[in-house]
Amino acid sequence: MATARRVRTAGTSPGRGSRLDTPTRLWLLLVTAVAAVLTVGLVAGFSLAGRESSASHTAHDTEALYTEVQNLSYSLADANATAATALLIGPETPSQFSSRYTDDITQAEDLLAAASQRVTGDAYASAQLKAVAEQLPEYTGMIGQAFADNRLEYPVAGAYLRQASELLTGSMLAETWHVVDEQRNATSGGLGSSTAFPWWELGVAALAIIALWSVSRRVANVSRRRLNFGLLGALFTVLVLLIWSVYAFGAVSLQGSNARTDYIGLSGAQTQISELSLAETYVALQQIDRGEDQGADATAAAAALEAANPGDASTRSAYSAVSTCATNVIGLAIHGAYQQAITATVGSGSTVGEGGCEPAVGKLRADLLDIASADQARFDQDMASVGSEYAGAAAFPLALAVGILGAMAAAYGVNRRLAEFR
Amino acid sequence: MRRISKVLGATALALVTASACSSPGAGFASAQPSLPAVVFGATAPPAPQTTSSGSCNVNASSARPYAGDDSGTNVAAIKSHHRLIVGVAADQYLTGYLGADGAEQGFDIDLAHAIAQSLFGDPNAVQFKVISTAERIPDLQQHLVDMVIDTMTITCDRLAKVGFSAVYYEASQKLLVEKGTKYNGLADLGGKNVCAQTGSTSISLIQKAASKPVAIQVTDISDCLVLLEENKVSGISTDDTILAGLAKQDPNLAVLQPQLETEPYGIAVAHGATDLEAYVNGVLAHYEADGGWAASYAHWFAGSLGAANPPSAQYSNE
Numbered sequence: 155m156a157t158a159r160r161v162r163t164a165g166t167s168p169g170r171g172s173r174l175d176t177p178t179r180l181w182l183l184l185v186t187a188v189a190a191v192l193t194v195g196l197v198a199g200f201s202l203a204g205r206e207s208s209a210s211h212t213a214h215d216t217e218a219l220y221t222e223v224q225n226l227s228y229s230l231a232d233a234n235a236t237a238a239t240a241l242l243i244g245p246e247t248p249s250q251f252s253s254r255y256t257d258d259i260t261q262a263e264d265l266l267a268a269a270s271q272r273v274t275g276d277a278y279a280s281a282q283l284k285a286v287a288e289q290l291p292e293y294t295g296m297i298g299q300a301f302a303d304n305r306l307e308y309p310v311a312g313a314y315l316r317q318a319s320e321l322l323t324g325s326m327l328a329e330t331w332h333v334v335d336e337q338r339n340a341t342s343g344g345l346g347s348s349t350a351f352p353w354w355e356l357g358v359a360a361l362a363i364i365a366l367w368s369v370s371r372r373v374a375n376v377s378r379r380r381l382n383f384g385l386l387g388a389l390f391t392v393l394v395l396l397i398w399s400v401y402a403f404g405a406v407s408l409q410g411s412n413a414r415t416d417y418i419g420l421s422g423a424q425t426q427i428s429e430l431s432l433a434e435t436y437v438a439l440q441q442i443d444r445g446e447d448q449g450a451d452a453t454a455a456a457a458a459l460e461a462a463n464p465g466d467a468s469t470r471s472a473y474s475a476v477s478t479c480a481t482n483v484i485g486l487a488i489h490g491a492y493q494q495a496i497t498a499t500v501g502s503g504s505t506v507g508e509g510g511c512e513p514a515v516g517k518l519r520a521d522l523l524d525i526a527s528a529d530q531a532r533f534d535q536d537m538a539s540v541g542s543e544y545a546g547a548a549a550f551p552l553a554l555a556v557g558i559l560g561a562m563a564a565a566y567g568v569n570r571r572l573a574e575f576r
Numbered sequence: 577m578r579r580i581s582k583v584l585g586a587t588a589l590a591l592v593t594a595s596a597c598s599s600p601g602a603g604f605a606s607a608q609p610s611l612p613a614v615v616f617g618a619t620a621p622p623a624p625q626t627t628s629s630g631s632c633n634v635n636a637s638s639a640r641p642y643a644g645d646d647s648g649t650n651v652a653a654i655k656s657h658h659r660l661i662v663g664v665a666a667d668q669y670l671t672g673y674l675g676a677d678g679a680e681q682g683f684d685i686d687l688a689h690a691i692a693q694s695l696f697g698d699p700n701a702v703q704f705k706v707i708s709t710a711e712r713i714p715d716l717q718q719h720l721v722d723m724v725i726d727t728m729t730i731t732c733d734r735l736a737k738v739g740f741s742a743v744y745y746e747a748s749q750k751l752l753v754e755k756g757t758k759y760n761g762l763a764d765l766g767g768k769n770v771c772a773q774t775g776s777t778s779i780s781l782i783q784k785a786a787s788k789p790v791a792i793q794v795t796d797i798s799d800c801l802v803l804l805e806e807n808k809v810s811g812i813s814t815d816d817t818i819l820a821g822l823a824k825q826d827p828n829l830a831v832l833q834p835q836l837e838t839e840p841y842g843i844a845v846a847h848g849a850t851d852l853e854a855y856v857n858g859v860l861a862h863y864e865a866d867g868g869w870a871a872s873y874a875h876w877f878a879g880s881l882g883a884a885n886p887p888s889a890q891y892s893n894e
Contacts, residue, residue, distance in 0.1 A: 308825040309667040313798035444666040444706030
């Protein structure tokens with residue numbers, strides 16, 4: 155009672171001019187402190203969970219879809235390159251070419267089915283993939299006819315191959331690349347949002363600290379007790395949430411930066427593999443068309459070859475071998491030395507299909523596939539680390555629990571003073 | 577001594593026989609072309625053609641062959657680069673196409689080898705440059721090729737731009753349609769798509785037809801076959817030699833018998849290269865006389881076009 159009396163006496167001064175009595179003011183201060191700490195907990199929880207979810211979505215959905223459509227693009231381009239090169243070899247398609255073509259088409263069908271399921275809800279990507287799925291039987295039909303005519307040594311085989319190639323490069327690959335671009339942008343966006351600086355948490359935490367300091371000062375004025383351990387505990391929890399957010403940002407920035415580097419490497423290698431297959435296709439078409447396209451195939455082959463350049467030290471010699479061989483072949487065909495060009499492309503006699511540029515192209519393709527595979531593994535690992543820095547799926551309940559603890563501490567601290575008036 | 581005489585006699589006889597029965601062009605080994613010993617008079621000369629560029633006799637537009645004509649400027653120029661550059665097709669089955677080994681084959685290609693044999697003593701001293709129908713005249717005008725042997729019809733319009741040899745084959749323009757259809761000619765194809773090569777004489781024929789079929793133009797004749805097999809066109813209009821090649825690739829197609837127009841084939845050379853025209857005409861005369869033409873025709877067309885003889889040679893200065 156003595157305390158209560160003392161408080162009442164002391165409370166007249168700070169409450170001067172106010173229409174509220176001290177207990178009511180203390181109740182309001184309690185609500186303010188609790189609300190401030192709870193808000194920080196909620197904002198931190200939502201933000202951490204949101205960024206963790208963004209990282210997880212990017213790694214498991216967006217980038218996975220991106221990789222699927224990139225692989226689809228490669229499978230289609232490689233199937234076409236295989237068919238074109240097989241026609242160059244002669245009427246008897248070597249078994250390794252037949253099985254490679256069949257594997258490419260089977261893989262393209264599987265990837266189309268998987269990607270089509272994954273794009274549910276994305277009307278644009280769904281429409282593009284649906285168009286590719288509808289054109290694939292038309293493409294394989296024309297290639298099948300080309301193989302059949304080629305076996306009979308009919309020149310119409312070249313016309314079917316040309317039409318199939320036009321369908322593939324002019325329409326099917328273009329549609330696939332639209333989805334690749336869309337998913338590349340989405341993956342970049344996802345990487346950005348999952349590693350963004352926690353400005354919201356910082357702002358809300360700063361406001362909460364100001365609110366807690368203000369509440370603490372007013373409670374101290376009412377009670378003339380400088381220290382309120384409950385409010386100190388609340389302040390501590392706000393600081394814990396703030397430090398967690400900033401620390402997580404710092405940690406994921408490094409992992410996110412690594413993931414971005416891996417992603418750029420992966421994206422580049424996947425594009426270069428497809429371009430290498432396109433270069434193979436145009437080199438073969440140049441020799442099949444024999445210049446009737448007025449040099450368009452030679453120009454397209456040179457452009458695709460340039461785009462297939464990885465430009466790094468590890469693949470320099472492999473790319474150089476392909477570039478030298480293909481440039482020589484293109485030159486031979488331009489100057490009308492078609493027989494030499496065919497031999498230089500695929501070999502002759504017992505090595506046909508395994509000689510010429512084939513070993514160099516195979517080596518570069520294998521190197522690029524290795525690079526893509528290694529970058530993919532590193533990207534997956536980095537994105538998993540990003541998720542774990544945010545405490546994974548536990549981010550939201552954990553942050554909320556810390557916020558509730560802080561709110562309880564604040565309520566306890568103010569309630570101790572309020573009890574003196576009961 | 578008697579034995580030696582017999583051996584020499586037999587050798588001489590063998591050489592004479594080999595010369596007479598050699599493969600196309602083999603008997604020309606750098607010999608000067610001369611007038612044909614035998615003329616096959618299978619085709620009556622048609623009436624002179626009249627076109628926008630005036631009237632002309634397409635069957636008698638070329639310089640008469642004469643001995644010693646390889647000293648001419650154009651022939652000497654070809655000899656100086658040690659190979660003959662010939663513009664040809666790559667997808668015309670039976671006339672000019674790529675064989676299984678990637679080498680050019682066909683009726684026109686045999687002729688190119690015969691000319692190379694005559695010029696250089698080597699039938700393989702020839703470089704084939706595949707060109708589209710629309711490129712034939714520009715390539716000759718720019719001297720990108722020495723000559724074009726590509727089922728090229730001699731017309732008055734073309735004669736104003738390039739020179740031609742004497743007629744080496746008298747083709748006729750026909751229609752290729754699916755077997756079992758009701759079409760009997762262009763008159764039945766009113767409003768229907770009919771395919772032909774860009775720059776060919778067939779295009780104007782389709783466009784001028786009273787039934788008004790729709791001309792679909794493609795670069796390669798094989799593309800026409802694909803379009804017909806895909807039912808995107810109802811017929812293909814071109815020369816019977818080319819149609820025979822297309823029909824051979826698809827047994828469900830048939831060449832309609834009514835003849836739309838006569839197409840005299842000539843070897844095209846640069847405009848004004850009369851020495852080259854004369855030289856080529858000499859080679860042609862030999863080729864026809866020594867059985868080279870007949871052997872080549874029998875090999876490529878006898879099964880599909882029936883028996884034929886080379887056209888009778890006529891020259892502008894006759």
